[in-house]
Amino acid sequence: MIKNFLVINCTGKNNDSLALKFNNKFIIENIPKKINKNEQLVNNILAFLKKNKAELNKEFSVIVNQGPGSFSSIRVSISVAIGIKISMKTKLFGYSNKQIDELSLENIEFLIDKNKLENKLIKPIYIS
Numbered sequence: 510m511i512k513n514f515l516v517i518n519c520t521g522k523n524n525d526s527l528a529l530k531f532n533n534k535f536i537i538e539n540i541p542k543k544i545n546k547n548e549q550l551v552n553n554i555l556a557f558l559k560k561n562k563a564e565l566n567k568e569f570s571v572i573v574n575q576g577p578g579s580f581s582s583i584r585v586s587i588s589v590a591i592g593i594k595i596s597m598k599t600k601l602f603g604y605s606n607k608q609i610d611e612l613s614l615e616n617i618e619f620l621i622d623k624n625k626l627e628n629k630l631i632k633p634i635y636i637s
Contacts, residue, residue, distance in 0.1 A: 511600070511621045514570040515558075515593075518612050519550060519586040520578025527557045528612055531569070535614040536561055550589050567598040572617065572626060575603040602626035 516528035525540045540553055558565065565571075573590040576583045587603075594601040604626055609616035620626050 511570045511572075511602070511626075513568055514572050514617070515554070515563075515565065515599075516572045516574075516612060516617060517550075517554070517586045517590055518574045519582050520574055520576055520606065521582030522578055524612070525582070526612055527554060528614075528617070529557065529561055529563055530614065530617075531561075531563050534561075537612060550585055551592075554589065554593075565593060565597040565599055569597070570600040570602055572602045572604060574612075575605050575627075577606060600628065602628050 513531040514529070516526075518528065519525045519540065526537055527540065528535065528537045530536075538557055540550075571590045571593050573586050574583075575587070590601055593599055604617075604620055608620060608625055
């Protein structure tokens, strides 16, 4: 069962954000549009975790939005998520924009409860 998780919701659209659930709290933070998101994603994640006093470990899961969206944004998001999985021994899951209309605790928990998250293979969906 997924209890604590980090959501990387970066598809290159206007609503790129990070979300975190731990210690029964759920926090969402938009990623500033004035920076180059692809180059700053790791720094944004580290600052977000530090600000919320969260440490990723094997008890955490990383949930990444697989699109549809920008090729480079999705590839960067997935690459960062895989890096976190390898370095922190977290579990990795993916979801599609088509599955939920907005990033919220209720929507993510719905995907978890209904086993709608993919955990074997991340299949990005690009907009060309």
